[in-house]
Amino acid sequence: xxxxxxxxxxxxxxxxxxxxxxxxxxxxxxxxxxxxxxxxxxxxxxxxxxxxxxxxxxxxxxxxxxxxxxxxxxxxxxxxxxxxxxxxxxxxxxxxxxxxxxx
Amino acid sequence: xxxxxxxxxxxxxxxxxxxxxxxxxxxxxxxxxxxxxxxxxxxxxxxxxxxxxxxxxxxxxxxxxxxxxxxxxxxxxxxxxxxxxxxxxxxxxxxxxxxxxxx
Numbered sequence: 001x002x003x004x005x006x007x008x009x010x011x012x013x014x015x016x017x018x019x020x021x022x023x024x025x026x027x028x029x030x031x032x033x034x035x036x037x038x039x040x041x042x043x044x045x046x047x048x049x050x051x052x053x054x055x056x057x058x059x060x061x062x063x064x065x066x067x068x069x070x071x072x073x074x075x076x077x078x079x080x081x082x083x084x085x086x087x088x089x090x091x092x093x094x095x096x097x098x099x100x101x102x103x
Numbered sequence: 104x105x106x107x108x109x110x111x112x113x114x115x116x117x118x119x120x121x122x123x124x125x126x127x128x129x130x131x132x133x134x135x136x137x138x139x140x141x142x143x144x145x146x147x148x149x150x151x152x153x154x155x156x157x158x159x160x161x162x163x164x165x166x167x168x169x170x171x172x173x174x175x176x177x178x179x180x181x182x183x184x185x186x187x188x189x190x191x192x193x194x195x196x197x198x199x200x201x202x203x204x205x206x
Binding site for chain 1: 104105106107108109110124125127129130132151152153155157159165167170172174176177178179180181182186188199201203204
């Protein structure tokens, strides 16, 4: 049993900051910070599994295959790992990605 | 690709409110609301896998096997499904549990 403070990962010196929180055969948990105006480019991986993207702070848009959906704190996107997914930040954003199983 | 607003699940009529957000062979995601003063009792399941508990709002304590650790918004606990885990709410708390793979 381990507890991590995501607040301590809060920093925006770079466009995108990636902090690995946890990795195991069951899931990988990554905390990202995305600077206002920056984009986490749409991508996908051709493997089995799903991922969630939970917005911890800030506002922007979830990006998919030719779609965009509003994203704000408390919103969670769930998709297949092989579905295109990305994010565009309107304000500084912090979000948590959980990938199961990890790539 | 689906987006859910966890803010919309915010309600505290009962001691514990459980809202299933997502269930698949890869992970189960559940949003809980726990009223101030209430306890999500310590429990465990004898199966393979891990879970995370992310605090979305409020303050309290993560509970384990004879241990308690401070829990506040932005904190995330990660443990084996077979490790005893629970939560005690000091203020109204909202949290998100991800179980991989689901029981």
